[in-house]
Amino acid sequence: xxxxxTACVAALTISxxxxxxxxxxxxxxxxxxxxLAEVLLPEITKDIGIEVQLLVVGTGQALRLxxxxxxxxxxxxxxxAEEEFVxxxxxxxxxxxxxxxxxxxxxxxxxxxxGAATDATGALQRIAAASAAFVSRGDDSGTHKKELSLxxxxxxxxxxKWYNAVxxxxxxALNTAAGMNAYILSDRASWLNFGNKGDLALLFAGDPVxxxxxxxxxxxxxxxxxxxxxxxxxxxxxxxxxxxRDLIDGYRLExxxxxxxxxxx
Amino acid sequence: xxxxxxxxxxxxxVRRRGKVLVGPVDLTLQAxxxxxxxxxxxxxxxxxxxxxxxxxxxNRGVVKWACTTDEAQKRQAFVFQTPxxxxxxxxxxxxxxxxxxxxxxxxxxxxxxxxxxRVGLGDxxxxxxxxxxxxxxxxxxxxxxxxxxxxxxxLDEPCASLDGRAMREIETILQNAAASGTRIxxxxxxxxxxxxxxxxxxxxxxxxxxxxxxxAGFFDTAETPQARAFLNGDIVE
Amino acid sequence: xSELWDGITQAFWLIFTLDADLVEITxxxxxxxxxxxxxxxxxxxxxxxxxxxxxxxxRRITIAVLNALMGxxxxxxxxxxxxxxxxxxxFGVFGILFxxxxxIIAQVIIIVPLIASIAHQSLRDLxxxxxxxxxxxxxxxxQRIRTLLWDSRRALLTAALAGFGRGIGEVGAxxxxxxxxxxxxxxxxxxxxxxxxxxxxxxxxxxxxxLIALAIAVNLTIHWLSHTEREGRW
Numbered sequence: 001x002x003x004x005x006t007a008c009v010a011a012l013t014i015s016x017x018x019x020x021x022x023x024x025x026x027x028x029x030x031x032x033x034x035x036l037a038e039v040l041l042p043e044i045t046k047d048i049g050i051e052v053q054l055l056v057v058g059t060g061q062a063l064r065l066x067x068x069x070x071x072x073x074x075x076x077x078x079x080x081a082e083e084e085f086v087x088x089x090x091x092x093x094x095x096x097x098x099x100x101x102x103x104x105x106x107x108x109x110x111x112x113x114x115g116a117a118t119d120a121t122g123a124l125q126r127i128a129a130a131s132a133a134f135v136s137r138g139d140d141s142g143t144h145k146k147e148l149s150l151x152x153x154x155x156x157x158x159x160x161k162w163y164n165a166v167x168x169x170x171x172x173a174l175n176t177a178a179g180m181n182a183y184i185l186s187d188r189a190s191w192l193n194f195g196n197k198g199d200l201a202l203l204f205a206g207d208p209v210x211x212x213x214x215x216x217x218x219x220x221x222x223x224x225x226x227x228x229x230x231x232x233x234x235x236x237x238x239x240x241x242x243x244x245r246d247l248i249d250g251y252r253l254e255x256x257x258x259x260x261x262x263x264x265x
Numbered sequence: 266x267x268x269x270x271x272x273x274x275x276x277x278x279v280r281r282r283g284k285v286l287v288g289p290v291d292l293t294l295q296a297x298x299x300x301x302x303x304x305x306x307x308x309x310x311x312x313x314x315x316x317x318x319x320x321x322x323x324n325r326g327v328v329k330w331a332c333t334t335d336e337a338q339k340r341q342a343f344v345f346q347t348p349x350x351x352x353x354x355x356x357x358x359x360x361x362x363x364x365x366x367x368x369x370x371x372x373x374x375x376x377x378x379x380x381x382x383r384v385g386l387g388d389x390x391x392x393x394x395x396x397x398x399x400x401x402x403x404x405x406x407x408x409x410x411x412x413x414x415x416x417x418x419x420l421d422e423p424c425a426s427l428d429g430r431a432m433r434e435i436e437t438i439l440q441n442a443a444a445s446g447t448r449i450x451x452x453x454x455x456x457x458x459x460x461x462x463x464x465x466x467x468x469x470x471x472x473x474x475x476x477x478x479x480x481a482g483f484f485d486t487a488e489t490p491q492a493r494a495f496l497n498g499d500i501v502e
Numbered sequence: 503x504s505e506l507w508d509g510i511t512q513a514f515w516l517i518f519t520l521d522a523d524l525v526e527i528t529x530x531x532x533x534x535x536x537x538x539x540x541x542x543x544x545x546x547x548x549x550x551x552x553x554x555x556x557x558x559x560x561r562r563i564t565i566a567v568l569n570a571l572m573g574x575x576x577x578x579x580x581x582x583x584x585x586x587x588x589x590x591x592x593f594g595v596f597g598i599l600f601x602x603x604x605x606i607i608a609q610v611i612i613i614v615p616l617i618a619s620i621a622h623q624s625l626r627d628l629x630x631x632x633x634x635x636x637x638x639x640x641x642x643x644x645q646r647i648r649t650l651l652w653d654s655r656r657a658l659l660t661a662a663l664a665g666f667g668r669g670i671g672e673v674g675a676x677x678x679x680x681x682x683x684x685x686x687x688x689x690x691x692x693x694x695x696x697x698x699x700x701x702x703x704x705x706x707x708x709x710x711x712x713l714i715a716l717a718i719a720v721n722l723t724i725h726w727l728s729h730t731e732r733e734g735r736w
Contacts, residue, residue: 024600024681024683029699033699033700053600053681053683053684053686054683054684055600055681055682055683056681056682056696057681067590068588068589068590068591069588069589069590069594070588070589070590070599070600169699170699171698171699171700171701172698172699174701175698175699175701178701193700193701194700194701195700195701195702195703195704196701196702196703197701224589224590226589226597315634318638320634320637320638338640339640341638342638342639343634343638345634345635349631349632349634349635351632351635351649351653352628352653352654353653361649362639365639365640365641365645
């Protein structure tokens with residue numbers, strides 16, 4: 001028994017000792033669901049020898065993890081919250097890396113007729129006017145914040161029986177929308193990667209207001225001395241390099257480009 | 266002869282939830298022989314035995330052995346009316362009290378085998394004690410009590426639900442134990458058994474010692490009317 | 503329904519090809535939960551025995567609290583452990599957040615009340631049976647506890663298996679304190695949650711079937727081990 005225990009402890013110690021160059025980065029579910037991470041991470045390990053461990057969480061939790069110093073960097077898409085995060089000194093700075101876009105998904109029959117809308121706010125107004133079922137993330141995530149800002153711009157109070165805030169991640173919310181045959185705002189990557197589309201279809205996209213900017217924020221080593229700021233800086237240099245640009249712009253999912261690299265080099 | 270005796274009990278009483286189970290009792294027991302405790306149901310026979318044995322805490326008075334309490338406790342054993350079987354084999358039930366006394370394993374197994382044979386359980390060593398019959402259980406319980414070679418053995422109606430044959434076997438074991446010097450204090454509701462075994466008789470009524478004396482005198486000429494009524498088979502209240 | 507079938511097919515395929523990722527997360531699931539189970543048993547079983555045998559102040563309250571804690575939502579345990587292990591928490595200096603060690607700690611907290619409560623029930627019953635005999639035999643407190651633990655080992659095994667079941671199928675706590683990091687803290691349940699989130703129901707179900715198979719295998723192994731034990735037939 002004691003020998004087994006010792007072996008377990010030893011195994012734990014060894015498994016964390018083999019990879020000396022490892023850092024933790026909190027990313028949003030939408031980024032992880034895109035599948036881009038699986039392309040970038042092996043290349044990062046190959047190029048600069050850093051094993052990036054991803055914590056896939058909601059934007060709110062990612063910011064909290066950074067604040068507590070439990071991760072070395074975060075990669076999220078919620079500009080206002082990020083700027084606040086930097087202003088409070090939790091991160092040294094904010095570096096824009098790339099963007100993807102949000103799309104409006106809904107029943108293929110499109111009862112609310114949003115396919116004919118000219119802009120995003122118009123699309124949402126049609127959903128509200130038709131009282132068509134709509135699923136909201138409702139989890140204070142970047143996507144959720146984006147959705148709320150769009151409702152505000154459309155001049156609609158998202159309330160009523162048709163509006164369902166599920167308080168879940170992108171995938172779970174898409175599952176719910178598929179089950180209810182409802183409209184939903186999703187990032188394009190999550191939608192393309194989603195395996196349970198049911199009767200849903202992409203109905204509206206392309207309005208610049210739907211662009212979704214991702215930024216990289218290294219956690220401030222002045223607040224948390226144990227933070228791997230050296231590794232975080234190396235990773236940042238790589239993320240804005242031409243190498244990263246080629247990989248990000250070249251990433252295709254079902255034949256579609258998902259991300260557009262836009263870092264200031 | 267044992268140096269536990271005389272056992273002196275003075276003003277000893279046990280109460281539980283406001284009810285007197287037994288006492289107050291004043292009693293002196295000398296070494297040697299078989300004391301049989303008799304009395305109507307609910308008169309406190311079991312409580313008296315458990316009080317003397319020390320597994321019922323006293324609410325008042327003292328039970329004083331001639332040696333220290335610690336020493337006295339190690340040299341007594343108790344056989345319950347419903348025998349408690351450890352959920353183990355017969356052999357392990359017998360080995361258990363010896364291992365508590367740090368008797369080496371091989372010696373413990375040898376003595377266990379020996380005692381199993383003496384109580385007629387020699388073939389049942391590997392059987393689970395919990396599947397034994399009532400008579401076998403009681404014999405095992407007696408062997409398990411006697412294997413420690415106690416100076417005093419308490420028995421609470423050990424034959425209460427046994428057939429004649431099992432009763433005879435148990436009485437033989439008891440008489441052998443008494444012959445080899447074990448002091449026996451036992452309760453029974455079977456007057457025949459009391460007459461067969463008793464050297465002295467303790468008649469208990471309403472938790473108090475009503476009459477106590479040599480067996481011969483008691484059975485022939487009990488002093489109190491209640492004891493005479495009890496011996497006649499009348500209901501005693 | 504077709505998803506159920508796809509799931510079964512996926513499970514067979516994954517197991518049949520000994521998919522490297524599957525083997526890794528399965529072994530990690532086992533490593534985390536079995537280690538947690540071992541530690542939890544070392545805490546819970548003696549605790550249950552002491553609660554059965556000893557009379558002390560707050561004993562009833564302790565038992566009531568243990569019983570109540572059985573229903574503790576794992577995600578709450580996860581959050582509490584997270585707060586303690588976080589870099590800004592009291593044990594942050596050890597840097598064990600988002601490691602299997604943190605997951606083991608959380609699972610120990612989740613399964614100790616369960617094992618202790620189930621064990622206490624059977625130990626209490628056995629103690630009621632043995633009480634007079636063991637007191638009469640002048641046993642020490644330690645001897646009583648050892649006797650009770652040994653003689654109710656079957657029931658304790660059941661308690662331990664219940665603990666294993668709760669641990670191996672648990673996702674709320676280890677998601678928070680482990681972080682579901684690929685190749686570091688991902689286990690079967692967190693992988694299932696992840697794949698469900700992606701809408702990959704077949705793969706999620708496949709992993710689920712692997713989890714069920716694993717739980718059955720562990721139960722059978724332990725029962726088989728206890729049956730081959732020499733004196734174990736009753």
